[in-house]
Amino acid sequence: MSRTLTTVALVSPGVPEKPRRGRKKKEVMTQIPSPHSQSDISQERALTIEQTAQYLGVGRPKVYDYLRDGLSSVKLSDGVRRVMLSSLIAWLKERETCGVV
Secondary structure, three states, rough: OOOOOOEEEEOOOOOOOOOOOOOOOOOOOEEEEEOOOOOOOOOOOOOOOOHHHHHHHOHHHHHHHHHOOOOOOOOOOOOEEEEEEHHHHHHHHHHHHHHHO
């Protein structure tokens, strides 16, 4: 079984950031499986809210709107949320068939 992976940069290199208070954002490279790759439960990918936003091309607040509108997620014991990639793809397909997307 082959998997196609997409590399996503969460922070654009070379673009200066405004000085901010608090923790500095690190450049993070992550691999998100392509929606066309086949996967089973052992290869299931749990995306953070930031990765979900990057995958959809929207901001974090919009992802939380989608969660309120029916996008399923898993809340872990330490209070963080994860969106399963298969759930995200199914939710997108459902919205596509309804003509919402």
